[in-house]
Amino acid sequence: MAPRSVVKGVNLSQLKSACSSCSLQELCLPIGLNKEEIGYLDDLVYRKRQVKRGDHLYRAGMPFESLYAVRNGFFKTYVLYEDGREQVTGFQMMGEIMGLDAISTDAHTCHAVALEDSDICEVPFEKLEDLSRKVPALQHHFHKMMSREIVRDQGLMLLLGSMTADERLATFLLNLSQRFGARGYSRTEFLLRMTREEIGNYLGLKLETVSRAFSRFQDEGLIEVQNKAIQILDLEALNHVIASGRRP
Amino acid sequence: MAPRSVVKGVNLSQLKSACSSCSLQELCLPIGLNKEEIGYLDDLVYRKRQVKRGDHLYRAGMPFESLYAVRNGFFKTYVLYEDGREQVTGFQMMGEIMGLDAISTDAHTCHAVALEDSDICEVPFEKLEDLSRKVPALQHHFHKMMSREIVRDQGLMLLLGSMTADERLATFLLNLSQRFGARGYSRTEFLLRMTREEIGNYLGLKLETVSRAFSRFQDEGLIEVQNKAIQILDLEALNHVIASGRRP
DNA sequence: CGATTCCTTGAAACTTGTCAAGTTCCGTGG
DNA sequence: CCACGGAACTTGACAAGTTTCAAGGAATCG
Numbered sequence: 001m002a003p004r005s006v007v008k009g010v011n012l013s014q015l016k017s018a019c020s021s022c023s024l025q026e027l028c029l030p031i032g033l034n035k036e037e038i039g040y041l042d043d044l045v046y047r048k049r050q051v052k053r054g055d056h057l058y059r060a061g062m063p064f065e066s067l068y069a070v071r072n073g074f075f076k077t078y079v080l081y082e083d084g085r086e087q088v089t090g091f092q093m094m095g096e097i098m099g100l101d102a103i104s105t106d107a108h109t110c111h112a113v114a115l116e117d118s119d120i121c122e123v124p125f126e127k128l129e130d131l132s133r134k135v136p137a138l139q140h141h142f143h144k145m146m147s148r149e150i151v152r153d154q155g156l157m158l159l160l161g162s163m164t165a166d167e168r169l170a171t172f173l174l175n176l177s178q179r180f181g182a183r184g185y186s187r188t189e190f191l192l193r194m195t196r197e198e199i200g201n202y203l204g205l206k207l208e209t210v211s212r213a214f215s216r217f218q219d220e221g222l223i224e225v226q227n228k229a230i231q232i233l234d235l236e237a238l239n240h241v242i243a244s245g246r247r248p
Numbered sequence: 249m250a251p252r253s254v255v256k257g258v259n260l261s262q263l264k265s266a267c268s269s270c271s272l273q274e275l276c277l278p279i280g281l282n283k284e285e286i287g288y289l290d291d292l293v294y295r296k297r298q299v300k301r302g303d304h305l306y307r308a309g310m311p312f313e314s315l316y317a318v319r320n321g322f323f324k325t326y327v328l329y330e331d332g333r334e335q336v337t338g339f340q341m342m343g344e345i346m347g348l349d350a351i352s353t354d355a356h357t358c359h360a361v362a363l364e365d366s367d368i369c370e371v372p373f374e375k376l377e378d379l380s381r382k383v384p385a386l387q388h389h390f391h392k393m394m395s396r397e398i399v400r401d402q403g404l405m406l407l408l409g410s411m412t413a414d415e416r417l418a419t420f421l422l423n424l425s426q427r428f429g430a431r432g433y434s435r436t437e438f439l440l441r442m443t444r445e446e447i448g449n450y451l452g453l454k455l456e457t458v459s460r461a462f463s464r465f466q467d468e469g470l471i472e473v474q475n476k477a478i479q480i481l482d483l484e485a486l487n488h489v490i491a492s493g494r495r496p
Numbered sequence: 497c498g499a500t501t502c503c504t505t506g507a508a509a510c511t512t513g514t515c516a517a518g519t520t521c522c523g524t525g526g
Numbered sequence: 527c528c529a530c531g532g533a534a535c536t537t538g539a540c541a542a543g544t545t546t547c548a549a550g551g552a553a554t555c556g
Contacts (some may be wrong), residue, residue, distance in 0.1 A: 079402050083491050087406035101402060103395035110402065129388060133381045140377060146394040147351035153401035154327050154349060154358065158335035160408035161452035165512070195534065204409035206513055211536055227521070227535075243331055413544070444503065454545055459504055475503075475553070503552070514541070521534070526527100 018042035024095040028069050028121075032141050040138070044131055045069075047122040057098065057112040057120060064102035066122045070094050073118020074193040078201070079110045088202035090152075091115070091194060093179060099125075100149055115193040160204045163242075168203040169213045170241040173223070177232060188232040217241075266290035272343040276317050277371070280389050288386070292379055293317075295370040305346065305360040305368060312350035314370045318342050321366020322441040326449070327358045336450035338400075339363070339442060341427060347373075348397055363441040408452045411490075416451040417461045418489040421471070425480060436480040 019025065019041035033041070048071065051057050057068060060080060075092040089110055092098055102108040103125065132139035159168050181187035192199070196214075197207040205213075217223045222238055224231040232238060267277065267289035277289060296319065299305050305316060308328060323340040337358055340346055350356040351373065380387035407416055429435035440447070444462075445455040453461075465471045470486055472479040480486060 079406060081406065085406060085410055087402070087409050089402050089405055100395055101398045104392050104399050109399050129384070129391070133384065133387060136377070136381065139381060143377070143394070144352050146391070146398070147348055149398050150349045150394070150401065151352050151357050153398065153405070154335070154337050156405055157337055157401070157408060158327060158329065158333060160405060161335050161449070162333055196536095197534080201409070207535080208514085208537085209512060212512095215536075443501090455503080456505085456546085457544060460544095463504070497556100499555090501552105501554075504550085506548085507546100508548105509544105509546070511544080512541105513543085514539100516538085516540105517536105518538105519534100519536075521532105523532090524530085526529080 018045060022071075024069075024071065028095045028097075033135070033137050037135050037137055040131055040135060044127050045121045045123055049120055049122060051075075051114040051118045051120060053114050053116050053118075055114055057114065058102075058108045059111045060108050062108045064099065064106050064108055064125065066124045067097055067099040067128065068112070069121040069123065070096050070098070071119040071121050073120075074115040075112055075118060076115050076194060076198060077110045077112045086201060088198055091176075091202070094183060097145060097149075100146055165203075165205050165209050165213050166216070167242050168205065169199075169210060169217070170222075170238045172199065172203060173230065173232065174235075174238055174242075176230075177235070188235065190230055192228045192230055267293060270319070272317075272319065276343045276369075277345070277386075277389070277393075281383070281385050285383050285385055288379055288383060292375050293369045293371055297368055297370060299323075299362040299366045299368060301362050301364045301366075303362055305362065306350075306356045307359045308356050310356045312347065312354050312356055312373065314372045315345055315347040315376065316360070317369040317371065318344050318346070319367040319369050321368075322363040323360050323366060324363055324442060324446060325358045325360045334449060336446055339424075339450070342431060345393060345397075348394055413451075413453050413457050413461050414464065415490050416453065417447075417458060417465070418470075418486045420447065420451060421478065421480065422483075422486055422490075424478075425483070436483065438478055440476045440478055 019028070020035070020038045022028065025038070051073070057075065070092050072094055075098060076088055077090050077092065077098060078086055078088045080086050092112075098112050098120075099108065101110055128138075128142065132142055159171055163171065176190060176192075177187045180190050194202075195207070196210045199205075200207040200210040203210070214223070214225045217238075218225050220237075222232070222234050222241070224233055267273065268283070268286050270276065273286070281289070299321070305323065318340050320342055323346060324336055325338045325340065325346060326334055326336045328334050340360075346360050346368075347356065349358055376386075376390065380390050407419055411419065424438065424440075425435045428438050442450075443455070444458045447453075448455045448458040451458070462471070462473045465486075466473050468485075470480070470482050470489070472481055
């Protein structure tokens, strides 16, 4: 659990850095596989691609061929509905997987856009299925990943269904904090890669409400916010914002 | 491709209606499998159980061993949080699967309770993984099912994040209508198995708001509601409630 | 058939959304 | 490298939708 530096410089010059030598092993696909099994994955990931900030990795409707792992950078996924409504469904950082929704229909159901210059690993899904038939540990791990996505969504439902604006934002910040921490970054100081509007959309709030909540948290000494730069001053108090939400 | 007797040691002598003869074939696990492949499933499902109304099929925290398919009846799944907050995550009817969330942690993360006397098929997950390594079509179908769950959740996020009370309820009714229809029941007349409070919780609303919205719909001639009995009088108008929600 | 649960409806309160204005930030082009 | 212009952010005042509180009535179960 020690925050060792999983994120040390990825040597791009030797672009062969496959799963077996990837610094994200503990966070990405290979979790729980042994050395030999991870070796198989090297053949699986057949393309590393760079995605420029603002560019889409994929769009809804595009045929589904591959899953994508964020190697570096930051993404946003969102669904668009006929009537123009939009819902941000997640923000993905290094080690996280995108595209699981597309399996159901063989076409992407959401859009994925890079919020900063990013690198991704492309995992052809057919190959993943092939390989996971031969490597039970991989199969099981993949199932866990999909399941984790479902659990994550359930948490978001609770947030959207029963939390106040302050609670939502506190939850959001704590979630980011936890994820940055798990990657060896500071839990208390980080940059928001997304706009207030994107945060608001994700949390089911308007951007003004997000802005006001940030200001309120700052006034109360919970955080220090300067535009995209966030510093959490009182983790416990942030947690308390959520916990005190109900039941006197 | 797949060997003959893949799963052994399971006693099924008294199981009359296994997957190969189940009327839900098109809705449940077997989708897309051929006859021989479906035959394998008969060995997979090792227990059919009855769950009385109000009884829990499983509770959060219980060790995960099996997935469950609703054979008959109606369930509700919900998550409970430390502070007592509750969020209904879905209502499951015949042919739908429960328990996918539990794969991630080897323990159930949500509770499942029967809203009426119901029958379920228990599918030991380990066996499902075993079999799906040998039957690619089953493997792929299972992945699609998990993915579909993720897509479903995304739709719910949109609903919770950006719809008004009326839009939420209209969406809810249309979703039920579609699912009943897909099972050969009337699309326009059905019984709600859940209370107003459960509907409200699912939709992120209070029960009073649900009740008022029902009354409003009735006044406007969209539906006829008498307690749990719903009759949809104007499907198109219900659709319009949603479509007109945003951006002209 | 009685008790409990569920549902409906009204009025008031409150949170969040809407509209508007002003400021700051940041990328682009000169 | 600086200046410009658009995008992003903050803040206030007001409006709107939903919740809360309250009470009465209907349905359901044992």
